[in-house]
Amino acid sequence: MAPKVLMVAEKPSIALSIASVLSGAQMSTQRGSTEVHEFDAMFLGSRAHYKVTSVIGHVFSVDFPAAFQDWTTTNPSDLFQAPILKKETNPKAHICRHLSQEARGCTHLVLWLDCDREGENICFEVIECTGFHASDSRRIYRARFSSVTEKDILKAMNSLAEPNRDEALSVDARQEIDLKVGVAFTRFQTSYFNGKYGNLDARVISYGPCQTPTLGFCVDRYLQITMFKPEKFWMLHPYIMYKGYELKLEWERSRLFDADVSAMFRNRIIEDGIMKVVRVSEKLESKARPSGLNTVNLLKVASSALGFGPQLTMQLAERLYTQGFISYPRTESTAYPSSFDFKGTLGALVHNPVFGAYAQKFLTESYNKPRAGTDAGDHPPITPMRSASEDSLGNDAWKLYQYICQHFLGTLSPDCKYRRIKVEFESGGEQFQCVGQLATVKGFTSIMPWLAISEKNLPEFAVGEKIEISKVELDEGNTSPPDYLSESELISLMEKHGIGTDASISVHINNICERNYVQVQAGRRLAPTPLGISLIRGYQCIDSDLCLPDIRSFIEHQITLVAKGQADHSMVVQHVLEQFRRKFSYFVKQIDNMDALFEAQFSPLSDSGRLLSKCGKCLRYMKYISTQPARLYCGTCEEVYYIPQKGTVKASLYKELTCPLDNFELLLCSMPGPEGKSFPLCPYCFNCPPFEGIDTFFGAPKTGDSTKLGKGVGMPCFLCPHTTCPHSVIAQGVCACPECSGTLVLDPVSAPKWRLYCNMCNCLVSLPEGAHRISTTQDKCPECDSTIIEVDFNKKTTPLKDGATLHKGCILCDELLHSLVEMKHGRSFSRHGRRGRGRGRGRGRGRGSTKQQDPKMSFRDF
DNA sequence: GCAAGGTC
Known part of the structure; x- marks a missing residue:
């Protein structure tokens, strides 16, 4: 049977190049997750059918299992010993499935991944997807190529080797170390500082072995600038007139930091009055053309x-x-x-x-x-x-x-060549010089003119000539601090210290900008922010290793031992992680030292925000912090209560209304937009829902698990099953939602466009417009079990006989009321199912069984 | 919500 060979490259462009070379551009190409090029050609001495395809970078990336994903229940220090798993990097691309399908029936696998450690690692990812046995060296080959050229591709085909497992393992090691260290520090810092300061506006305060040293470079420069003390200096500049040129001569001492001494030298020169030419030299210099652009x-x-x-x-x-x-x-x-x-x-x-x-x-x-x-x-x-x-x-x-x-x-282009003429002088015992430059070959500078040398003509001097000094200037100057680090300098530093790779350097720089650690200023200079400065200074005083570039070299050095087969993968990972775990626990113990810097930089919660809502524990007003994440802070109890992150909160309407469960003053929240819900909310219940069994929280993801409440997810009053509180769903619920298993609730501040909204979905029902008041009563409709509502119509527009304004009824069964209500969102509105009020547990199943029985009993047909 | 490395 003719061999069937699957070849896999790291990216589609290389698969195309390889296939073109090996097929002599005679191939057929099929689309798929990535393109597959097919052709027949010789392989290991026999005629074979080839398929050449590619991955798109790494197929897998590492992460923690679900049990370690929850920030509130996972102790960051446990992450160092946590298991990790590999997930498909881009599940939508279905690369694994693609490889597995293409490998079916293939007798040989040739790996054309890039020839670096990452590529070696991807080799084994590919092997795993294809189902080949990693140890089967008679079927799996590694092509080693130094460039994607016909010559190198053919050379690689003629010297197929084995993939290097040690190099691949070194990448596994790096991935695990980067993940665990980065995530542990990031979660700890973020949780510790976030919400602690009023004007610290950070969603996540990240740490990473590449991004943090990158930030460190920027802050280092900033500290140099702030520590800089300018010094006065003086420069002596004699001038001569010669053959029609006025020349300013440079002092051999360049500059002096003593005013008196400088003045003394100046007087000597003035006294002498003559410049003597002591040496004239000429040199041919050259400026090298660039090498290829990387x-x-x-x-x-x-x-x-x-x-x-x-x-x-x-x-x-x-x-x-x-x-x-x-x-x-x-x-x-x-x-x-x-x-x-x-x-x-x-x-x-x-x-x-x-x-x-x-x-x-x-x-x-x-x-x-x-x-x-x-x-x-x-x-x-x-x-x-x-x-x-x-x-x-x-x-x-x-x-x-x-x-x-x-x-x-x-x-x-040729190198740039130029003549450099130096004339040296003497006067009053001091040495001076002037320099002229003249290009002889412009070379590459004619196509890159900004690199051209600045030309300067000099008259011809003869040694021994004496020239009268026309004037002597003593220029005063100040040493000046360096500027903020330029992005280009930062890139050089990163490259020099091995921080990031050609592909990731831009990502790290972007990272520290997006995290609000630095800001890009005019001329692309990077100015660290108060947050960036506090972080780096914090690391410097707790454990400076954490922000030094050596941290990356340390990791690189350790994993190189694995790559070279000099150390066992899991031993190295364990050893490195143990070191970082110790650093982590020391950092946690010393976090007060970093916090002291934050305290100096940021204002405490108690100094910011307006007063809003009384705390149920101490009965004092809490402060509303509007910066994300929006929250209330009780300065007395030192507690933080998160509130919905969208919309606005007010106290006005519900002033002095308190939650019967915990005595906290209720707030009124309004979601944005004309159709946004308005609802009361107890700050305490919202953060700590008091009832078990409520599994649909406001703002929670649909698949959310109620045991894992995040910020901005909780229980507003419209979900509260309290039996007597006038704001609970029991009191305010009117009937079952026609769209979902929720309850339609009266919007308390929707006048004059009164409405009901569903406490779980978007369903919206408008009630008689222009009514003075609409409220729920304690009565139920005998027919459909909905809550009877009471409407106080406007005198001028009342639909009631004799100008009466008060009317009670069921919005589904009362003819008058029903003619005045309208479905805004949702398809139908059945009166079937039991109304919301009876749902003591907040999420009834009342409608479920009758849902499909009478589709005609829809809202519109009623 | 979190790292760094591929590549798009």
Whole structure:
């Protein structure tokens, strides 16, 4: 039987390249989760059928099991020993199913994942999905390629190897360590600080072994700035007039920090009055052309020269790449592969209106061999692939494309050469100099003009000449602090310390912006916020390891032992986690030290917010904190009560009305929008629902579990089954909801457009408009068990005979009332089923059995 | 709600 070979790459573009090379572009392509390219060709000496497909990065990512997902019930320190599981990274893409289907009937598997540790790890993810036996070295092969070129692909096919399990395990180790450390610290910090300060506006206060050192770099610079003490200095600048030039000479001492001494030197020069030429030297200097463009350098230039953040740059680059204008934009390599087709790339640019002439010259004459650069074995440097114009790309993409073209042409240009002439002088025992520069070969600077050397002409001097000094200036200056860290400097620091990868550096920077730890200022400089500063200073005083870049190198070093087979995977994970667990428990013990910084930076809850609602325990007013998450704070009891995160809260209508269960003053909440519900709410019950068995809470997810209440999820009065309180669903409920198992409740502040709404779904029913008052009574309809309501009509518009205004009745069975009510949302309104009032447990099943029996008894047909 | 790493 002919072998059937499944080959899997890390991304669709590489699967396409491999298939094109191995099939000689004679393949058929099927769509699927990812494309599958099929063809016949030789494999290990026999004719074989090939299928080439790909994953889209990692198939799986790690997470905690459900039992550890709940912030309120899981102690973060338990996370270090918690089990972890692998979940499909993107379940909607069905990559696992795709691989399993494609592997059916295949005799061999060839793994073409990127040749780095992550790729090695994905190899085993793929093996798992395909159902091959990981140990079957006669059927599973690893293709090792250093670039996606025909030469390297063919070479890899002829030297198939085995996947490296140790390298894959090292990635497993990193994943587990990053997850456990990051999540444990993040949950602890967030829970500790969130809600503690009035003006600390943070949804989550995250920690991570990459993002935190990244923030650390920004705060370090900020601290340098604040600690900086300016010093006065003086510079001596004699001037001479010579052959028509006025020249300002530079002092060999550059500057002095002593005013008197500087003045003394100045007097000596003035006394001497003559500059003597002691030496004239000339040197040929050169400025090297760039090597190939990699991602990190692209990010740096884009940030510092184009003003684009890394996130935007990568988005633009991705678009240019998918549209075929540039090569793959995520690469570490600055060296072109030996097989790189420079002529082809230049040819693509010859018709470009901006770069065409420059490219054409290289083709007709010749071009320089690019500098060696470094080869990371991933992708070639970023180059243009196709000509584009500003009109077709749009402004930002064009700027980036333009730079990529300029850089590419720069790499093929000669170095910039220039003559540097230095003239040295002496006067009054002091040495001075002036320097001239003249370009002899512009080289790459003619296509990258911003890198050109600044030219300066000097007249010719002869040694021994004496020239009169025209004036002497003593310039005073102040040393100045550095500026905030620029994004481009930050990228360099991250690269230097191994924080993040070419693909993730932009993510970490974006992270610390989104978490409100830093703000991007003009010129893309990163100014840390009070929150960012307090965090880093907090780590520095508790355990500075936590925010130093070494924390990443430590992890990298440890997992490298696994990758090299020098240490056992689980031993290393255990060892590293144990160290972090100790650091974590020390951090928890010392959190007061960080809190002291927060106290200095942020105002305590008791100083902010307006007074709202009396606490049922101490009977004092609580404070309303409007910043997210919205909450009430009792300064006396030091308790926080969350309230619904949407809508507004007022005390007005329910002033002095208190909850019979706990004595807390009721609030009136109004959800936003013209159809938003209004309802009373007890701050205490909302946070600590007093009745068991209520499993539908306001704001809770539909599948929510009532034992796991989050912030903003709880029991407003319309869900409360209290039997005598006038605000409970027992008192305010009118009838069963026609749409769901909820109860229609009277909206207490809906006048003059009186209405009922369902306490569980969106169902809305409008009542007679313009009534003075509508209220529920304690009576029930004998026919349908709904609550009898009482309407006090307006004298002028009353529908009652003789101008009477008071009317009691059932909204379903009373003819007059029913003619005045209208269904706003929902399909039908049956009078069947027992009314809501009887549902002592808040969620009755009254309607369930009769629901389908008489569809005609709908609201409209009534 | 949480990390970092792939890639889209």
